[in-house]
Amino acid sequence: MSADPEVRAGAVDLLLPTARGRVVAEGSVTTPRSDRSTATRTVLFLLAALALAGSVTAAVRIGTADVGWTDLVRVLGTHLGLDVEPLPPLVDSLVWDLRLPRVLMAALVGASLAVCGTVLQAVTRNALADPYLLGVSSGASTGAVAVIVLGVGASALGVTGGALAGALLSFGLLLALLRRTGLDSVRIVLTGVVVGQLFTALTSLVLMASADADTTRAVTHWLLGSMAPARWNTVAVCAIVTPLGLLAAWLCSNALDGLAFGTDTAASLGIGVRRTRMLLLVVTATLTAVAVATVGAIGFVGLIVPHGVRFLVGPLHRVLLPYAALAGAVFLVWTDALARIAFAPREVPVGVITALLGVPLFLLVLRKRGEL
Numbered sequence: 001m002s003a004d005p006e007v008r009a010g011a012v013d014l015l016l017p018t019a020r021g022r023v024v025a026e027g028s029v030t031t032p033r034s035d036r037s038t039a040t041r042t043v044l045f046l047l048a049a050l051a052l053a054g055s056v057t058a059a060v061r062i063g064t065a066d067v068g069w070t071d072l073v074r075v076l077g078t079h080l081g082l083d084v085e086p087l088p089p090l091v092d093s094l095v096w097d098l099r100l101p102r103v104l105m106a107a108l109v110g111a112s113l114a115v116c117g118t119v120l121q122a123v124t125r126n127a128l129a130d131p132y133l134l135g136v137s138s139g140a141s142t143g144a145v146a147v148i149v150l151g152v153g154a155s156a157l158g159v160t161g162g163a164l165a166g167a168l169l170s171f172g173l174l175l176a177l178l179r180r181t182g183l184d185s186v187r188i189v190l191t192g193v194v195v196g197q198l199f200t201a202l203t204s205l206v207l208m209a210s211a212d213a214d215t216t217r218a219v220t221h222w223l224l225g226s227m228a229p230a231r232w233n234t235v236a237v238c239a240i241v242t243p244l245g246l247l248a249a250w251l252c253s254n255a256l257d258g259l260a261f262g263t264d265t266a267a268s269l270g271i272g273v274r275r276t277r278m279l280l281l282v283v284t285a286t287l288t289a290v291a292v293a294t295v296g297a298i299g300f301v302g303l304i305v306p307h308g309v310r311f312l313v314g315p316l317h318r319v320l321l322p323y324a325a326l327a328g329a330v331f332l333v334w335t336d337a338l339a340r341i342a343f344a345p346r347e348v349p350v351g352v353i354t355a356l357l358g359v360p361l362f363l364l365v366l367r368k369r370g371e372l
Contacts, residue, residue, distance in 0.1 A: 041319060048326040052107065055330050059103045059337045060095065064344045067095055097231070105230035106336040106350075107329040108238040109295055112245065112287040114309075114328025115321055117302025119249050119284050122256040122317065123277055124185040131288040131302040134188075134281065135195030139170025140292040142199045142206070145219055149210045159222070160234060160293050167289030170199050175281075183277045184263060225298035225351030227336045234294045245287040246325055252280060253318035260315065298351045300358025301328055307365045 061067045075095040077084035086092060116131035124133065131137070143166020144159050174195045181187050207216055249256075255276045258266035266273050291298075305328045306320070313323050332350070335357065339350040 041313070044313075045322060045326070048323065048330075052326055052330050052333075055333045056103050056107055059106075059333050060099045062337045063099060063340050065094060067091070067099070071095070101232050101235045102227045102230045102336065103333055104235050105238060105295060106227050106332045108235070108242045109227075109291045109298065110301055110305075110328040110330070110332025111325040112238070112242050112291045112328075113298065113302040113332075114305040114324040115246055115249055116284040116287050118306040118309075118317070118321055118324045119252075119256065119280050120302075121306055122260040123280050124189050125260065125262065126185065126189055127307070128303070129189070130299070131284060131291075132196070132297065132299070134174055134192040134285055134288070135170045135197075135199060136167045136285050136288045137292045137297040138196040138199035138203070139173075140164065140167035140289060141223055141297065142166045142203045143169070144222060144293075144296075145203050145206050148219055148222075149206055149215055160229075163293035164289055166199070167285070167293060170195055171285040171289065173198075174285075183274050183281070188277075188281070221349055222296045223351075224349035225296035225354075226339075226347070226349050227295055228347065229295065238290055238294060241286065241290045245283050246321070248283045249280065250318065250321050252276060253316070253321060256280075256317040257315075260317075296349075296351065298332070298354055300354045300362070301332055304358045304362045304365065305331055308361070311365060311368060 057072070060072060061069070071087055071091060072095060074084050074087050075092055078086045078092065079096055087095075113131050117129065120129040120131065120133055121127060123129075126133075140163040144163040146166070147159050147162030174191055177191050177195070178187060181191075207219060255266070255271045258269045258271045259273070259276070263273050266276075306324050309324045309327050310320055313319050332354070335353050336350045339348045339353045342348055342353070
């Protein structure tokens with residue numbers, strides 16, 4: 001899959017505001033080449049969507065216990081109310097209650113992290129920006145550790161609720177610190193790093209002061225990220241939040257194109273820079289908070305996927321964001337499948353696998369871009 005010459009050459013080299021206030025590339029509306037490019041992108045997007053559907057279906061079958069295609073159809077048919085012979089309860093529970101929610105969660109979280117990384121790289125104009133830049137994951141870790149180790153609010157919140165509360169607390173602190181200093185990209189990055197380090201220190205302090213060896217091991221496993229806790233209730237939450245966040249980001253595609261060129265350029269194009277940045281920060285923080293609260297901190301997805309997809313389809317965010325979502329979903333679905341079987345019957349945290357795969361892939365992308 002390769003981008004057409006118009007996009008690969010940098011179709012956003014000259015951005016113009018139209019009469020409706022949108023930002024488009026000059027000449028990208030009326031040329032026949034644009035029509036062909038749109039048709040090509042549509043076909044590629046449909047193929048990518050089919051690849052995601054195939055990946056989800058195949059990943060449900062992968063694990064220490066084999067599940068055949070017939071078994072999978074029977075389980076789905078049973079729960080959809082079709083007239084099929086049900087499987088034994090143990091096999092049915094394995095597929096319906098464990099594997100299917102886990103795979104769907106991997107797809108939703110992968111899409112969220114990839115889109116968050118794409119948005120933050122444009123907002124901050126920082127190629128190393130990822131979903132954890134705002135310190136949200138560190139706050140979520142502190143909240144989860146407080147519940148696991150100290151039992152703070154354990155009966156009412158649980159680990160997921162504690163993590164979400166910690167994530168929102170850290171983001172609130174970030175906004176409070178940025179309230180007077182503004183929302184320029186440098187301050188966002190520096191303040192996010194400071195907030196993240198603060199909550200990382202609090203997490204370490206709680207572990208060192210109160211946790212025993214078994215609790216520390218459990219917390220460490222959670223901090224590395226795992227799809228094992230995924231259940232239908234958490235999948236339902238992500239299935240609501242993720243599409244809404246992706247839609248909000250996609251509706252800001254033209255603003256993201258302008259922000260990628262800097263504050264002055266964006267303002268000259270009629271973009272409300274502060275308002276747009278605030279909206280995008282809230283969207284990315286919410287997506288990241290929900291993802292981290294449900295499955296822990298999974299690194300590299302939001303860093304390498306945007307760069308890889310940008311290299312393939314170009315920099316225009318109205319094209320880049322949907323492809324990044326699909327690529328992130330497929331990447332995390334297969335990464336989680338590998339985490340389940342690589343050292344079976346022992347399960348490896350998926351964050352470990354994403355890091356091991358992410359480093360060489362990121363270096364390869366940098367080499368292809370001529371930056372290494």
